[in-house]
Amino acid sequence: MNCRLQPRQPPRSYRSLTARALSLSLALLTACTDFAAPADSGATVDTMTTVDAAVVGKFGTAETSSLEVAASQDGIGPTDQLSAKDTSDCPGGAGCVCAANKDCQSGFCIDTPNGKACAAKCVNQCAAGFNCVLVSDSSGDSTNICVPAIGKLCNPCTASKECAAVGLANSLCIDEGPLGGFCGLQCTGKTDCPADYDCKPVTTLEGVTANQCARLPAGGTETYGVCPCSPLAVSQALNTACAIAATDGSGKVVGNCTGVRKCTAAGLSACSAPPTSKEICDGIDNDCDGKVDNGACDDGNPCTQDACDPAATEPSKCSHILGNGPCDADGSACTEADNCSSGKCVAGKLKQCDDGNPCSADGCDPKTGCVSTPDNGAPCDDENLCTLGDKCFAGKCQAGLAKDCVSSDTCVVAKCSLTDGKCKFTNKQEGLSCDDGTSCTKDDVCSTGACVGKVFSCADGNPCTDDSCDGVLGCVFKLNNSPCSDGDACTIGDACKASLCASGVAKPCDDGNPCTVDACNKTTGDCAATPQNSPCSDGNACTVGDACKLGACAAGLVKDCSDNNLCTADLCNASNGDCANLANAATCTDNDPCSVGDSCQAGACKAIAAKNCSDGEPCTADNCDANTGACASKLIAGCGGNCSSATGCEDSNPCTDNKCLGGKCAFVPNSLPCDDKNLCSQGDLCADGGCAGGAAKNCDDNNPCTADSCDKASGVCAQQAKIGPCTDNNACSLVDLCSGGKCAPGNAKNCDDSNPCTGDSCQPDSGDCAQLPQVGPCDDGNACSIGDACTGGKCAGGGDKDCNDGNPCTGDGCANGSCTHAAIASNCNDSNLCTAGDACAKGICAAGPAKSCDDGNLCTADACNPATGVCANSNTSDPCSDGNACTANDKCTVGSCGPGLGKDCDDKDACTADNCDPPTGNCGHAPIPGCGGNCLSAKDCNDKNECTTGFVPRGQMQFSRQFCVV
Template identity: 35%
Template sequence: MSLARNTLRRTLSLATILVLLIGSAARADVQCSQEALASYGPVNQFAFPAYYVDQGGEALEMCFDINDPLCGAIGPVPDPNAPLDVATGNFLPEAPYSFVTADITLPTGGQALLVLSVLGTFGNATGDVIDGTQTAFSRVRFRVDTPQAGLYTLTYPFGVMTLNAAAAGRRSINFTEDCLLRVPATCGQGIGNFFTTPLDPTQSHIGHFLAWDPAQSAPPPGYVGNPNIPHTVIGSPCGTNFFRVEGPGLPSGGVETNLFSVQGKKAAICGNGFLDAGEQCDDGNTLNDDCCSASCQFEPAETACDDGNVCTDNSTCDGAGICQVMGFNTSGCDDGSACTTSDQCSSGTCSGGPAPNCDDRNSCTDDSCDPAIGCVHTNNSGSCNDGDACTTNDRCSAGTCVGGAAPNCDDGNSCTTDTCSSGPGCQHHLLSDGAACTDGNACTQSDTCQSGACVGTDRVVCTALDQCHVAGTCDPASGTCSNPNKTDGSACTDGDACTQSDSCQAGVCTGTNPVVCTALDQCHDAGVCDPASGTCSNPDKANGSACSDGDACTQSDSCQAGVCTGANPVVCTVLDQCHDAGVCDPASGTCSNPNKTDGAACADGDACTQTDTCQAGVCTGANPVVCAALDQCHDAGVCDPASGTCSNPRKADGSACSDGNACTQTDTCEAGACVGVNPVVCTVLDQCHVAGTCDPASGVCSNPDKADGSACTDGDACTQTDTCQAGTCIGANPVVCTALDQCHVAGTCDPASGTCSNPNAADGGACSDGDACTQTDTCQAGSCRGANPVVCAALDQCHVAGVCDPASGTCSNPDKPNGSACNDSNACTQTDACQAGTCTGTNPVVCAALDQCHAAGVCDPANGTCSNPDKADGSACSDGDACTQTDTCQAGSCIGANPVICTARDQCHVAGVCNPANGACSNPNQADGTTCDDGLFCTVNDTCAAGVCGGAARDCSAAGDACNTGVCHEASDSCDPAPRPNGTVCDDGDACTQTDTCRAGACRGRNPVVCTALDQCHVAGVCDPASGTCSNPNQADGSACADGDACTQTDTCQAGSCIG
């Protein structure tokens, strides 16, 4: 990343800080004589000046391309993938016109930074990108990490500044001055757009843009430098194209650099239509022969010119940028409006002729004329007629009349086919006799057309549903039979032997007087009646159900597989260790309790008795435990009856004892242990011995040496490394005194402090002060002082005397300011001035062509006059007749050839004639009725009408059928079926579907004939598609039925009849 890129990202918002003097208690400026920036360009799309122009005529524009490596100082954009736009906030907080930095690494390790820039920013309280607060300013910034407090002198290309550092440290000088480019000029805070007034010549230290020194290498084309490469520069009005810092803690003469990071993109200003500094004129182009030359200077008087107006006769320039009009003409012209024809010059102005005929004879367009493009046919959405009787509510869409919904051609008669033809409209054709239809009576199962009327036959026959219903009647609306109930109380059988009385109730056979079942015993539940036999079941109660077996010694009785079973018998246990277990009494459920035999072993619960036996049912203990003392610090204890162990009480603390260690001088009992205290303490003999250890057998300490090499001090500060050797401190590595610098000699070491003396060298001794610009350096009172400085002189007429470089002793060779007067000895350059140290001739004599068939000549450097040669024969020109297509110069005159040949545009137009004014051919229509071909399959008998070929619609009715109409498709050049409206009556050929209608172009039957059983000894049959009648098969012989006679007990079907 370049220095410039890093530095711009460290700049602060103009609105929050415009002048910073951190740690600077004083400031003094010394500026050389200079001027502010010369001018600025028109406001660009971002509401900033398009460019600024310096006093040397150099113009720099903003550089917005974040991918341009030569615009390295541009900061981050909120959304780099979106276009730059101030209105949305997607813009740079600070955008540079010029951005120059220099950086010095100080001998003390700190940095010195110089920033010189001209920036566009936003003057509001937060520094945000807000439209309407655009502001431009110049900036001078110093940041120095000074080694000491004090006054520092900073020399830079626009002057000298003295600043005070209150203390040493990072950025102890931190100075920024921003000067708004406005009137009145302000070096401080300001808000607003100030691009509507001239620049104040008394403010802004930056009046010249710094650029690469071309004597070293030229900058990239179109730029004043490359910010990624440090380079020497030109452009200082003070002749100080370097950055120098002088002050306390720095070498005599200070430190400096002549290498700068330079960013700036050149702006092309001549030809932009904006009069800038250095221009006599700017007509918005860089052409000659219009009295303002390609270099934006007035062309000489008497130069042939053309003012661009075909209605004037021109002659020559007046020398002040005006092409003189010699008279007016009446030639054909173009007034710039496409809504006039046959335009003619009059009194120097092009006057428009009659308006063109813009009627396109299309009711779906609104015809008008736009002066920019001519006739305009704007689509409308009005009502129209597409010529098709089979569409309604036709509307215009996209310039074409589009048919609306089809008309409703349904006459309500299912024995007619309803169609629509584009000519007559709705048509109703009688179906043939016998065609399927619907008569509106669902109880007729076979409906057919007869002489255009729908006649129903094969009526639905209704049968009884079951033994509690009678046969009903058919509903004409639905075709379904009613199903009336038999009289309540009518005899029936519900098929359940557990109901003892059955009868019809509300159409359902209902059984009453049910069989009631009861439980057999305590381990059975009441059963349920079997509908088939009328007998009750006898189920066991669930296993585990409570009951009683009559035995008190069984504690848990329950039913198991229908039997009451006793479980969980009473278990007799011993009362204690001196009794045996008894037996249970079935009558009472209690147990007996006999004694064990005397002498049987037992435990009396006292661990201090060692022999226990049963006596008359009681456990008795004997042979007690005897306790003794544990050691010299415990007494004899007592037995614990719970555990049988003896207690172990401690002797009183402080009781005398012996721990067996001679290194403890006092031993006593403490908490039951013999503890030695008052140990023998061993100490070191001196700094080269370590403390020893005590011998437990004798109580005497050892005295070992420290390890050889251990640190110590021998009392002499001039020995730098003291160590122990065999128990003795020995000094080594004596201090060696050296001279402090070239103007001092080596001293001697002081044993008390270890520091060296530092005597001065003799005055007059040779030395070097590090500045190659002082030619005689000697020691004086211990400091090296330079004398006899190098004196620099100017190289030639376009250079000024430079300054000596302390690093090399060579003189710089700065250019004179661009624009300084000189003479380049060439009569064809009218203005000579120094540019980048070279005498450069500008404002060259521009040789202009006499007319379009002469070439511009060349200037003679000896006298400054131009030649005037003919253009080569065949050179392109214009003879003023647009109907000649190839105009060329011949012997200095423009000759037209290759005339325009007009042809018919299409089959409904004839060839026209060419208009010399614009080269366009007229385009008259063919006579209406002329035979043509519009290329469309769906039209026939095509003829021309008002220049448009069209025909009548093709008849496609043959492509239709009962469920489709025929329509024409242009894409396939064919007549194809299109579905009729869903619900159109048709015949699907199946007599078992009673209602047939069209659905998605196909005839689909619905409302099928539903076959029902004739009676209880028949089953429902199936419908015959040919006749629509139902079959009527018998029930299987032996099937149950009811013959209506309660005196017959077994009724069955036999050959379709119920027999009791």
């Protein structure tokens, strides 16, 4: 008997079958019957084309993985419900080897882990490890077949489309990073996956996230396990891209070396990525850092651009082109922005040294860089905002003179604030008497720092006077011409005149409507328009009987201008009411059936043309019936190809023979010589009734810069200039181009070696550059040398540039051709005897600390004479404080602070003794005993009444009733 597809010996990963799985495979292979197996109790639904799939069974027994079951079963077995035809022998039966659907009795040749095999038809169940799915054949009919439940699980892949299988269209290619890509299996949970697999969210090679069955790792930190290779994957040598990390000398990962992993008989191969090596100029990324030939041609010169050309034929594939860029020219820590020029590193500008300390002079040491020394006398800030003219000494900022704060307001005391250095103004005691300097106020007192008085009211209640107060004269009442109101709302433009309000003009209420009566309300000033009924005109002369209606002019009847002529437009002139009947171009009829295009012309209906009855046949006579307008055609004898001999059949074509056959003209093609009217063709002959052109005339002038052509009318050759590349046979011109019909040389080859001391030229035959030494001035790249000259093909520097500025506070130098004068630290003299310890600061001689001339007296102005250094203390008349709060407006007098006016503490009470407290300035009012009922003890209380006894409650005299005993 014939047996179905036998499985090839699987790799070791496929040989871990349990005894039960082996028994099942042997039974299937020996019997070669229907491959029946118990169905899985679970059921899932797949999609095949547009037909819903009914799926029964999953991955085999619990002891055996799906890949092992699929690899050990050669058939794709149906259940015991299969027909006799489905279990027939090979070829064509279920499980038999196939190449296409036509090779199978079921009509389906599908992929299995062992290769292509014929699918078995099923009703609702398949052998373990297979699913029963509903599919459509080529004719569109639907049927159920058994397909592997695992699809192409774990196959190496390069795209998700390679993982799609019958009934498993949503299986995708999982991106396992440097390990490669491997087919997953669509799933919603772990139960959808075989043993050793888990359903997890993965990322595909296309970057899509989806749930797929993926191989579990054996342990450790790996994300995925190693996929086994199925016999199908081995036979097809399936592979996937992989990568191995590349590291530098320190172990840092710099890139990836790429390779391939392939399924072989021994299993999945290791990654074929090549080992890393030092980069050389060969067009290959030898060290796998993602850059090709990087650093392969480095000549160690920072002023050359090193390039690699692996395709170069010269022994050295490297080139070194002079370039521009930063470098280190002099090894000095005091220059920066050194730059390449003509292949040499040129020193840049001097470094700007600033340590941020205003009391240090900053300089630069070529070995160590920036240095600083104390900058005595330099201006600075001691961070005390209430001092001025702070100066540096011994590297620190010393305080200057105290800031002077003076108040211009008698009710405010001025003092400098250490917080912001601003003069702060504190209000004097509330209610303190003052003078605001104006006659328009009275009872002036200090209030919140301002001298405030009670303002006099100068309002006289007359809108025709401008009321004001003069600080000297008092109230002033000035007549005005201001707008006012006379009390009548129906007048406008009322205005003041001679202190009285004069009425203006009447308010206009005319609304311009002849159909209303207009009036004004004197109380409100509102205009009112009352509708009236009266004749009117609507402005249109073509209406008659116009009349007012509801406050508007209503049009009357329209004038009749009709002349009952269809070919005129009847109009009325709205300005004068005259009628006009103008000719139009309307469509009409002239009652003639053999005319067409009737229309109005000059006020009458006329036809444009006679009706066209031509039938397009030259051999008929055509006419129109004048009664009905119908067209009729009559044949013309002897016309339309009728003939009695060939002489009446001339078509004027030399390539046809004229003949009369059966009473009709016939024109038979011939092959005689002819002329196609094209003088650029030769040997023309008749063909198929027409003249066919012969060979084309040769007009090639062998000039690549002309487009050659021939004039068909004259047969003359013409050459037209064209554009495009060419060669002028001069190796020293590049990219030659056609111009004006000739090859014009391109740009000259650049032989400039950037050396001003050589004469550069090019050899036309070979294109080689030549550089010959020459003499003359040049630039050695050092802008601080002068008189540079060429010697032996090189530039030799001249003498140094003179940069002495005669300033003892600067160190003179040269950078980039410009003289530099860097500040240095040194003692100096600022020619001012009122300063001491002068020192250089930022390139100038800064004054040292100022001589102190402060005598501690606020009533003297302290100053120093710069020429002699002698102090002077002159008296001032500045405001001051005598330390007594009971005096105000104290003022300096003859070098001391004199008291101002005494505070007024009079409470206008004759029974109090008024006084002021000097420390606080508070007024006191002590009661005078015995005055006005005031007392200190009962003895001060005697009302001369023996029936009362005096006592003192809280210092006030009171009396209680006492009975007299007689």
